Amino acid sequence: PLAAINNYCSGTVALVKSGRTTPDNLLPVLEKTAQQAVRAGMIIKRIREFVKRSEPKRQATRVADIVADAVGLAEIEARKRRIRIVTDLRSRLPVIYVDPVLIEQVLVNLLKNAAEAMHDARPNAVDPVIRVVVRLDSGFVCISVVDQGPGVDEATAERLFEPFYSTKSDGMGMGLNICRSIIESHRGRLWVVNNVESDGHITGATFHCSLPIGEPDGPSNGGSEAPTPQTVTGEL
Numbered sequence: 728p729l730a731a732i733n734n735y736c737s738g739t740v741a742l743v744k745s746g747r748t749t750p751d752n753l754l755p756v757l758e759k760t761a762q763q764a765v766r767a768g769m770i771i772k773r774i775r776e777f778v779k780r781s782e783p784k785r786q787a788t789r790v791a792d793i794v795a796d797a798v799g800l801a802e803i804e805a806r807k808r809r810i811r812i813v814t815d816l817r818s819r820l821p822v823i824y825v826d827p828v829l830i831e832q833v834l835v836n837l838l839k840n841a842a843e844a845m846h847d848a849r850p851n852a853v854d855p856v857i858r859v860v861v862r863l864d865s866g867f868v869c870i871s872v873v874d875q876g877p878g879v880d881e882a883t884a885e886r887l888f889e890p891f892y893s894t895k896s897d898g899m900g901m902g903l904n905i906c907r908s909i910i911e912s913h914r915g916r917l918w919v920v921n922n923v924e925s926d927g928h929i930t931g932a933t934f935h936c937s938l939p940i941g942e943p944d945g946p947s948n949g950g951s952e953a954p955t956p957q958t959v960t961g962e963l
């Protein structure tokens with residue numbers, strides 16, 4: 728939302744400076760700006776509550792809606808780097824019982840990291856694409872963010888999830904740590920693997936995020952284990 732507010736305000740400033748606008752034209756943009764500010768406040772409040780209590784506020788949520796909202800938000804930043812985000816929904820997706828604000832933030836964070844990794848590694852890549860693949864896997868919804876960045880060093884792959892681990896000059900290193908806590912509090916898993924071609928060439932990284940289908944502690948979720956982390960094959 729802060730990126731959206733920045734965009735709307737920059738656009739408004741340019742319009743006002745050009746002298747070619749009227750208050751009526753500006754009104755819808757200002758209303759959207761205010762809505763995004765409310766949204767930013769809500770996200771911060773929800774994350775603060777989560778950090779304090781570590782309990783998500785679950786509600787029945789359509790997976791496709793969370794993915795669409797997260798992609799919509801992440802696209803604002805991705806577009807600045809000419810990166811496309813393509814969504815691939817592989818199955819008819821069920822309703823899941825999650826905190827939609829938190830899960831959306833996890834996806835936004837993964838998409839933001841993917842765009843940064845791709846841009847830093849190859850700023851002039853031709854038609855760079857991030858893919859979001861959503862499929863069902865034995866009682867779990869699996870959302871995968873597939874990038875075309877440098878991939879992750881196998882030796883440090885687990886360290887990425889530690890608090891304050893960052894390789895960015897302006898990085899906090901808290902993003903993935905909070906993302907994993909959020910997913911695990913929903914009894915899911917978050918893990919990363921490299922995308923490896925048949926000749927061993929690494930073409931990027933994929934962050935997989937699995938979430939159980941069915942009500943928490945309900946019969947359809949009784950005792951099932953999140954899918955085991957696995958290496959990405961050419962399928963993605």
Ligand code: ADP
Pocket residue numbers: 836840841844874876877878879887892893894895897898899900901902903904932
């Ligand atoms: P931050 O973005 O503030 O550095 P994160 O916890 O989100 O914090 O990420 C931690 C580190 O993990 C990053 O600094 C980067 O080195 C690595 N990382 C995250 N996403 C990717 C990715 N898609 N490709 C390669 N490395 C990544």
